Amino acid sequence: MSPAVIALGSNLGDREANLRGAIAALDAIEGVTVTAASGIVESNAVKPEGSDAAAPDYLNAVALVQSELPPQYLLxxxxxxxxxxxxxxxxPWGDRTLDLDIVAFGSLASDSARLTLPHPRAWERPFVIVPWLQVDPDALIPGVGRIAALDAATSSEVxxxxxxxxxxGATR
Structure with missing residues (x-):
């Protein structure tokens, strides 16, 4: 089993129900166990040009999981x-009913066309770092350091x- 950090986001439809359903669906994957989930935070949508207050706001959370699946199969x-x-x-970066990203997978570092670990922009995204701190205040991003020390950890953008x-808690 490998620990993994999954970021969840939704800005279309019933955003809260989408996040709740995603947590249940994650926990139902054979070989994956959700061990913790953050509270929900809200933020403006982020587009390639920056924050987009005209787009629907996002709800975001982070789940910690243990995975028997390799990262590509988890993806x-x-x-x-x-x-x-x-x-x-x-x-790209469009509005969505649900966005699930592998932020980190143990201490694995990889860079392929399909999956880069750790997530290349997670360290600068308050909507990932703030909820991640809720479930793991001592977390590290491989190659970056402690998430509590990042500027995103104290951002007012969420x-x-x-x-x-x-x-x-565990359902199985």
Missing amino acids: DELNRIEAAFGRVREE WPFDAAALFE
């Missing part, structure tokens, strides 16, 4: 879950979203 499962929630890939816990 296949994340893409399957996204599709089940109506994710359409028409525009704000709390009042919701019940996404994950209460």
Whole structure:
């Protein structure tokens, strides 16, 4: 089993229900166990040009998992879950019902056309770092360092979203 960090985001449809359903779907993957999930945070959409206040706001969270699957197979499962929630890939960085990213997979570093680990922009994204700190205050990004020391950890670009816990504990 390898520890992995999964970032979740949604800015279309019932955003909270999308995140809740994604956590349940992650935990249902054979060989994957969700061990923790952050609270939900809200943020403006981010486009290649920067923050886009005209686009629907995102709800974001982070899940910690243990995976028997290699990262490429875990990515296949994340893409399957996204599709089940109506994710359409028409525009890079476009609005979406569900976005699931592998942020880190143990201490693995890789750079392929399909998957770069750790996620190449996670360290600068408050909507990833702030919820990640909630579930692992001592977390490190391989090659970057402690996430608590990053500028994104104290950003005002995300704000709390009042919701019940996404994950209460192991279901199997």
